[in-house]
Amino acid sequence: MDTKQKVSFEENFTALERLVETLEKGGLALEEAIALYERGMRLAKECTDQLEAAELRVTQLRSGCYESEDSR
Amino acid sequence: MQIFSVGQVARYLNAFLTSDAILSDLWVAGEVSNVSQSPAGHVFLTLKDRDCQLRCVMFRRAGRLFQAANGDAVLAHGRIALYEATGALQLYVDVVQPEGVGLLHLQFEQMRAKLEAEGLFEIARKRRLPTFPQRIGVVTSPTGAVIRDIHNVVSRRFPLAELVVAPTPVQGDEAVMGIADAFAALAALGNIDVVIVARGGGSMEELQAFNDERVARAIFCCPIPVVSGVGHETDYTIADYVADVRAPTPSAAAELVVPDRFDLRYQVENKQRRLLAALSDLVGRRQSALRARTESLQHLGPDVGTMRLRVDDLSRRIASRLDAQLLVSGEKVNSRVRQLTSLSPLLTLSRGYAVVRQRDNGQVVCSVEAVARGDQLDVRVADGSFGVVVSAESK
Structure with missing residues (x-):
């Protein structure tokens, strides 16, 4: 779950980046552009959600010696 | 003979020591012993070598890069002065560092x-760090x-x-x-x-x-x-x-x-803005293209309004000309009718003349040559006609 989420943040972010470039390059049919736009907005929301959700996560360390939780 | 007080001797010695160029600014190498710390935070220690000792004091405010411990070989910097209260000659240390630093x-x-x-330090082999x-x-x-x-x-x-x-x-x-x-x-x-x-x-x-x-x-x-x-x-x-x-x-x-995730969030927001801008731009282009087409259609297409006006105008002009022509024509017809009336053979006939025609072909007979004995002829007079037969001919 953890790993999957992290992978998908990078993937979402990269996909979003590519999508913006495609849309900015232009030359698309209107329907195509709207579809891309909607997909981009979904990706952006997913990215933001992932960043938000991670805010609540406490990083777990492997070492047994280190017990300090999120100490902010 | 001059007699000095202890205080005078101490002050004289201190004045002497502090005016000495070497003793007022010197580095001393030695081994640390008898380290102690006062409640006020000043550190006292003794520097020694094989057979000599030098008392040292390091005030709290002195920059201490190094916590000297007993047995450490150190280099201490400071000035030599007399502690007048005890009459002890001391090194007032401001910097101390391990002697081994040089090694x-x-x-x-x-x-x-x-x-x-x-x-091992080649720049070329330095790897890039992953972004995420x-x-x-x-x-x-x-x-x-x-x-x-x-x-x-x-x-x-x-x-x-x-x-x-x-x-x-x-x-x-x-x-x-x-x-x-x-x-x-x-x-x-x-x-x-x-x-x-x-x-x-x-x-x-x-x-x-x-x-x-x-x-x-x-x-x-x-x-x-x-x-x-x-x-x-x-x-x-x-x-x-x-x-x-x-x-x-x-x-x-x-x-x-x-x-930084705040930076990432900003980047995501920025991408959202770019998406929106790109789409708005595209839609805007389409709209203005459409507007341009519509306008050029209006320019290039027939101007129906003006044409209608022209048609109206032409119709009016045609109508008025027709009227005029009709008027003129009517006038002409009337005069022709009058002319015709005056020229009508019927008038002549009514004065007693007759028109003679061959019965079989309707030819008007204008000459004796045109008839022969026995020919049947029609004679048209003013109020009708009757048939005759040629009985004689003369010239």
């Missing part, structure tokens, strides 16, 4: 030259401020990552092998994206493990990009030279390794 520096420079010649590391290896002590700082920085900036701590002593006899083993353990996991090797600030001796050749080679052989954050900003260790990226402190190393 360590020499060793450091030798190691650096050797490894540099071997290519998922698993971050940390080679450091499992307790203390360093791991806590790294943990805080990463959880604040990029909590999507996971820290994998490979605990090791970072000073003392076990540090060198511990650090080398930690690198090997992280590499063996096979899923670490980047490694931070870190230690808090300390003296050159305390950082010594990070100047060790075995640690340098462990970093060099690590298949994962390594960021070093050892000591303070001013400390440079061999490990720093070998690492792919050198950070001035452990916290700085953590900041270098992960992106």
